[in-house]
Amino acid sequence: MNPTVKAARIAGFVYLSMVVTAPFGLIYVPSKLIVRGNAAATANNILAHETMFRLSIFGDLIGQVIFICLGIALYRLLSKVNKTWAALMVAFVLVSAAVGFLDTLNNIAALILFRGGEFLTVFDKPQRDALAMFFLRLHSQGISIDEIFWGLWLFPFGLLVFRSGFLPRWLGVWLMINCFGYVVLSVIGFFFPAYNDKAFLYLQPVLFGELAIMLWLLIRGANVTALSAEAV
């Protein structure tokens, strides 16, 4: 197999593994366990499904590792287009992954508080639950912050795809628009939290850019004829 096609397929495969695993910790588990504004109910849910909650923490951590691998796989594919933009792409991925790692600490803190334990008996249960709830909210704020990096890395990524010659230009444009989609989403989440769900719904077409490039890399790989034509 042509090395560029191979690099594209590997990147597509790593991308797929991220797209498949991310929703579990990001969407599924919080929607099942966290009851907004109700610390006692959340405490009951998390203690009753502790393994699920732990799995979501584990999944978050693994997700960051996959994200780093994705950054490196895409660097291998796209660094020959322009090394500076490719390095910038990886830099945003690395900062995002580091922040994502640290953000899981908030969920771990919440779990420690929910579980209680001898050293926490100085607080009564509503206080422990309230404090744990605060850490869960801090975790979700952390995700909102990280969301900006999920957007920012797509700009150099999209630009490299646009200029590559072996991937379709419209995908590059879509990715660059996708960048601003995430940034807008994060800004709305920060300043107008009430409209967050609505914005998430309306921005779906924009956010599907990532899904499109993933499928393209996985199924089509890279256009080798375009590459060889350029070489001649």
Next chain:
Amino acid sequence: MTARTIEASPKFYARMAGICYLLGAQTSVFGQMVIPGRLVVSGSAATTAANILAHESLYRFAVVLAFITVPFHVVWTILFLKLFKPVSRSIPLLAAFVMLLACAMWTLSVLFSLGPLLVLKSTSSLSAFATEQMQALALVLIKLNGQAYDIGLVFFGLWCILIGYLISESTFLPRTIGVLYAVAGLGYLTLLWQPLAHYLYPYNLALAGPGEVSLLVWLLVKGVNNERWKAQAEAADLLGQ
């Protein structure tokens, strides 16, 4: 593929780095020092809480500025990575990793500074605590923000020392600026030991002035010397082969 490569114009890269450096430094100073300095009273949780609630949009503005600094720093880090490649192969990469750690710490500090808003504004979920307790918790989070920011500055200090070394080894930037920049890094390193940093304050941070300002002005006004940069890049290529 008409991308502007660094080989074509290192001066352009240097100027871009200067602009991002300037914007990153300004947003950081205003977001983490100037605006919080007006709202936070470190000895009094109640006054701090009252100030934040009374000037909530100003506080949020500071949080946004403190965040915006991070992408700017990421960009000029990568530009410096390319700019100093002719000087050394591995040290620019090491410097870039150190700076990315600083960026991660600064982002984390932004998360801590969002905490007080959650604590002070949510009356329902934290009603198990008395108002004074919530205000104390908010102040703890503000202090955590400061500590995380300072740890980021320690990494930034390491970056300054590495970059200072690279500048003084380079032929395309003045050696004096390199020395001053490394001295600036030493000032930031004092934050590793908080009692020492408090004892030396504000002189330790004043050390940063000459190095940072001179490099910034040089990058913005003169960029780098194109011919000398290319000469050093070619010499490095010959050595590498």
